[in-house]
Amino acid sequence: MPKPFSGPPSFLFVLKRMLTLVLLITSTGCSSEVSLNGGGQRFASQADSGARYVFLFIGDGMGLAQVELGRALLAPGDSLSFPSFPVTGMISTSAADRYITDSAAAGTALATGYATSVGTVSMAANHRDTLKTIVEMAEGDGRRTGVVSSVGIDNATPACFYAHEPLRGSLYAIALQMASSGVDYFGGGRPEGNFPHKRSRAVVDRGDIDSLMQLSGYSVVKNSASLRAVMPGTPCIASGPSDMFGALPFDMDRPARDADLALFTREGIRLLDNSKGFFMMVEGGKIDWACHANDAAAAGRDVAAFDRAIREAVAFYHRHPEETLIVVTADHECGGLSLGNRDGAYDSRLELLHYQTISMEKLSGKVAAWKKAGGVSFLAALDSVRVFAGLGAGADSELLLSRDEERELRDAFRATMSAGAARGGQYGAADSFSPAVVGILNRRAGVGWTSNVHTAVPVPVFALGHNAHMFAGFYPNTALARRLMQASGLPGSLR
CATH class of the missing domain: 3.40.720.10 (Alkaline Phosphatase, subunit A)
Structure with missing residues (x-):
């Protein structure tokens, strides 16, 4: 036993x-x-x-x-x-x-x-x-x-x-294989290859993935209530609110009402359980x-x-x-994550990371909105940094910015606001401000990275x-x- x-x-x-x-x-x-x-x-x-x-x-x-x-x-x-x-x-x-x-x-x-x-x-x-x-x-x-x-x-x-x-980037070709895969339950993120900007690049477009899944007998559900209503043994593809890559939000950005990985796992167990x-x-x-x-x-x-x-x-x-x-x-x-870095030596304060309230990805989205709107000053950006990352706040002396750090953020902000359009990618290639904000908080917390x-x-x-x-x-x-x-x-x- x-x-x-x-x-x-x-x-x-x-x-x-x-x-x-x-x-x-x-x-x-x-x-x-x-x-x-x-x-x-x-x-x-x-x-x-x-x-x-x-x-x-x-x-x-x-x-x-x-x-x-x-x-x-x-x-x-x-x-x-x-x-x-x-x-x-x-x-x-x-x-x-x-x-x-x-x-x-x-x-x-x-x-x-x-x-x-x-x-x-x-x-x-x-x-x-x-x-x-x-x-x-x-x-x-x-x-x-x-x-x-x-x-x-x-x-x-x-x-x-x-x-x-042969190629992981052939997302639509991969997504097409779901309908004939025999898998009983798909849960979590959506098939990115089905998004119009990805389907347009496919060698052959055989139609909407959700429609093809339905034709193959799958229930296609996109909210928690619908997922809970699916009967055990019914083939199902279930997804939650996603970004342009088909992914669920980072957990720190997820609204409490939205499904998380635990819910998709729990419902999967219910649907798959059999003798x-x-x-x-x-x-x-x-x-x-x-x-x-x-x-x-x-x-x-x-x-x-x-x-x-x-x-x-x-x-x-x-x-x-x-x-x-x-x-x-x-x-x-x-x-190459390290819990400890050269700046902090033997001192670390990982609890400082709790002052960060949104992911760098979401912060980068806000920076992109500032840039599009125009007229956002560096001082206004610093106010947002205090709200989203705690830096510069008086709640903890470890979060006060040094002159060098403030200069680092100012230079990154100016470069970001004056740079050309982002060249694509997960966070926007033209944003150097968000990584600078998160990087300073990581250093203060005693976190080190060797690679991206x-x-x-x-x-x-x-x-x-x-x-x-x-x-x-x-x-x-x-x-x-x-x-x-x-x-x-x-x-x-x-x-």
């Missing part, structure tokens, strides 16, 4: 236990394992039966520092649930053709157990051979399947679990977007939102402890439930997928 999942220990305790497990396994080995091509392991004598209900949670861009940041920004006495899972491990993340991966190659590794080239969605690096995904294996076993994400549902990571496409079992992948995709922007406050808040979704799976585990497996990991680290892109730092694994023991150790991301297939008892899984 599995031990009940109880309250979380400290993060340092979890990290110590993880390192101990890694050292133990690499030094002594496991007598019941045999070698597997690609660095995986076979646990034939340990995985006597497969888990019936399987959850894979992927925190996009979430390294150990992001996990700790999410915990540090919680209310006193609160903690994240998944770092206290009884089994911990680590995985490497490199692609077949590059040391620092992208989400398509990393997602393919986690979905299929094979390495591929960057930009490739569940196909071999030769761009000819398709790779069978764990979702397809689960469907072949008669189980229901779900794919959930806080970003566009045709974005790289979720796409790797149901589509096969045959199910497989559900849930991605916290906005963690990565925040880290690309070096926005520590937004990243920490989205880690917490990701954890709320995981808690929905933990609640299900308590109802089915002998049949449920939950695995939490990341596809890669993003931003991914890194090759190994990422953590946390596991709970039936066959969770199979996920201890240090191994490649491809091996995690193979272990997950075996732990699920899926026919045709890689050996």
Whole structure:
């Protein structure tokens, strides 16, 4: 009988236990394992039966520092649930053709157990051979399947679990594959490829994705009330309010009435639950977007939102402890996040990040509106900075701006207001003011960043439930997928 999942220990305790497990396994080995091509392991004598209900949670861009940041920004006495899972491990993340991966190659590794080239969605690096995904294996076993994400549902990571496409940027071609994928439940962000400005770039336009989904028997719902009304077993694609990229808002920008990742996970469990079992992948995709922007406050808040979704799976585990497996990991680290920086030395005040009330993305939208309207002075902009980031306020002496910092903001403001039109992209290439604001607050809080892109730092694994023991150790991301297939008892899984 599995031990009940109880309250979380400290993060340092979890990290110590993880390192101990890694050292133990690499030094002594496991007598019941045999070698597997690609660095995986076979646990034939340990995985006597497969888990019936399987959850894979992927925190996009979430390294150990992001996990700790999410915990540090919680209310006193609160903690994240998944770092206290009884089994911990680590995985490497490199692609077949590059040391620092992208989400398509990393997602393919986690979905299929094979390495591929960057930009490739569940196909071999030769761009000819398709790779069978764990979702397809689960469907072949008669189980229901779900794919959930806080970003566009045709974005790289979720796409790797149901589509096969040589180029991750072919969003409409990816979205077209949803209707024939056999996936029972899609939840979260909308298919970005269906937006008019993306469909216009498609090689072939076969019509509106929502209409095609309906023709294939899917209920298409776009609010929480409609989602709750869908009957279990009904194929469904559900989405919430999204931006121009099909993504849900950052959690710190989300109106309380709007659906979050936890709601899409909870409703997915309700729709997928059946005696045959199910497989559900849930991605916290906005963690990565925040880290690309070096926005520590937004990243920490989205880690917490990701954890709320995981808690929905933990609640299900308590109802089915002998049949449920939950695995939490990341596809890669993003931003080279450091909790500590050169300016602060041994002093850090992560609580200062609470003064930031909106994401850098939303602040950048306000800056764009100022620019369009004209006539906004630097002093007026500083007033907004006090409201949205606390900088310059008298509530905390650590937030008062130095002369150099005020000069930095003035120069960035002038450059932004005088620059040409933005060249596109997530935040607008012409905005240097918003990154300067968030950068100053990050430095004051003791946060450091080395990059605006991914890194090759190994990422953590946390596991709970039936066959969770199979996920201890240090191994490649491809091996995690193979272990997950075996732990699920899926026919045709890689050996």
